[in-house]
Amino acid sequence: MKIVVNGEKIDVKGTTLAAVLEELGHGGAKVATAVNEDFVPAALRETTELDAGDRVEIVAPRQGG
16 A cells, blocks of 8 residues: 655555564654644554555654753
8 A cells, every 4th residue: 555654655555553663663763743734643543444645754763052
């Protein structure tokens, strides 16, 4: 299925946000996620279904000042 991740169109096999995160190498990472501009808490990623064309944002925390 084709979705947009951080502005880039990609093809993924996963159908849930958790599965796509795992597929993209972010499975165990501490990241913030949003689908179609709506924040998705980590506890809801397993049950958040994705559809073709959805826009997913994955943001990793950064240190600095």
